[in-house]
Amino acid sequence: MTGSQLRQTWLIFSQATTVALAAYFVVSTLKPQWLHQGPAVLATLPAAAGAPPRAAVQFSYAAAAQAASPAVVAVMANKPALTQREIDADPWLRFHFGRRVPQRQQMGLGSGVIVSPEGYVLTNNHVVNGASEIRVQLPDGRETEAKLVGTDPETDLAVLRITVAPPLPVIHPGRAEDLQVGDVVLAIGNPFNVGQTVTSGIVSALGRTQLGLSTFENFIQTDAAINPGNSGGALVDAQGRLVGINTAIYSRTGGGSLGIGFAIPVDSAYQVLEALIKDGKVSRGWIGVITGDINAEVVETLKLSVDHGVLVKEVFKGSPAAKAGLEAGDVVTEVEGRQVRNPRELINVVAGLKPESQTVVQVQRGGQTLKLPLQVGLRRPQTEDGAPE
Known part of the structure; x- marks a missing residue:
């Protein structure tokens, strides 16, 4: 190969490398999720009858939602009406209700996550605290009474147990310690008692403390839409693995999400789960x-x-x-x-x-x-x- 041929080959190679690097940086900036492997599906969009074929592709987290959703349940707790004194005395109630006093008994107050084949369900303490009756409804329509195994007000967690005929869907745990700010997460729960809902967002921050919600705070912050009724539901990663228990939202009115939600990391939740199952309490x-x-x-x-x-x-x-x-x-x-x-x-x-x-x-x-x-x-x-x- 002559010198001119070598120079021409090198020029073509360098130009191709430059174009490839530019494309990589554009994708990493605008669509970073395209660079991550996972259960997300890349599929060519079907064309409507008579329409020209579509060359675009759609990125989907359907596989993650399908993996986790069957194990996320609606929790219906029958509670007496709250007084303003009770709200003022409880940081969780103050956070969610402010000066608005619920006047009647309410059903359909939250969500839960089935975490074991034995029927143990993780939820929030403030969802079931003071309830005279607790019922759980699975996404497939099955409904059953739930037994309260134990609560831990200092982390705002509670464990229920249900007995239903198999099959019983169980969520797979992830590792909260592997999360990074910017990771995609899905929030699954029963907001406003409308039925199971999946929302998406990213991890906005890690290790959030000093919110005044509980004694032990180490929250995952996310901008995935979390609303009243999502409490106790699942925060899952792009593989559909449980990374947190959705717990609270920031809202100036006590109403809908403003894009600031908080979840208890799964490792902390499982420590409480094991202690409540074994001893009925958490010793610290x-x-x-x-x-x-x-x-x-x-x-x-x-x-x-x-x-x-x-x-x-x-x-x-x-x-x-x-x-x-x-x-x-x-x-x-x-x-x-x-x-x-x-x-x-x-x-x-x-x-x-x-x-x-x-x-x-x-x-x-x-x-x-x-x-x-x-x-x-x-x-x-x-x-x-x-x-x-």
């Missing part, structure tokens, strides 16, 4: 301190050699922290080898420890770093911010 760790954030002023006042961690404001007498030697003014930086940067992280890490187990708490006391062995205590349910952790 407790060390017995009142905490606060640290800032530049605290660092300077206490002459700390770190600028992150959780300030110990008070240690309760006789608590596990007191027995381990923690003092007011200490800054907790690690528990069980896991770094903690704010009171919410400390609560979540400590709560995940088994009561009566042994752990190590690392604290900064002035310029000194201490590692204190500690025996974890049992957390009392429904402790609020400012109560001992």
Whole structure:
């Protein structure tokens, strides 16, 4: 091959590569989902009679919806009318109703997800709390009474059990820890009691906290339309696997979705599920301190050699922290080898420890770093911010 032929071949190759890269970047920007493999279907659209054939293709998540939808049920809970005092006292009711007081008993309050062949159903505590009767309706029309296995108000989760003739559809769990902002998700539930509905969106944010909805907050935020009645329903990935339990929406009026919805990650939900099935309750760790954030002023006042961690404001007498030697003014930086940067992280890490187990708490006391062995205590349910952790 001559020199001119080589140059011509190289020119053609470089031009083709440039065009291919440009096409890739256009697709990745405008239609990133086309680059992901999954059950989504690419199909040529059929042409109507007498119309010219269509060359376009349609991207569909029908396979994901079909895989998950049979296991998402409508939950009908018979509840007495709420008073304004009850709404004001409950953060979940305040979040959903505000100053609007429901005047009559209501049915068809939420959704649920069948998570095991034994008939266990995950839903929200606020869907079934206080109900005198709970019924579940499957998408195929079968309806049955549901037994309440247990509730966990601190995560707003509840477990029901139903008994129906086989086949019983069961959803497949995914991995919430694998989610990334921008991933496509589907929300499946029973909004406004109109019947099973599937909406789509993306993961808008991960690890949302400080919403004031529950003690343990680590929400998946999504812009998939979630409305009243979707509570307890499924948030699934593009493969139809359960990644979250839809729980709340942001709404200025307590009405429809504004594109900000929240779901409890599936790994947290399954931990609660297993505990409620096994023990009928969720046991969490407790060390017995009142905490606060640290800032530049605290660092300077206490002459700390770190600028992150959780300030110990008070240690309760006789608590596990007191027995381990923690003092007011200490800054907790690690528990069980896991770094903690704010009171919410400390609560979540400590709560995940088994009561009566042994752990190590690392604290900064002035310029000194201490590692204190500690025996974890049992957390009392429904402790609020400012109560001992």
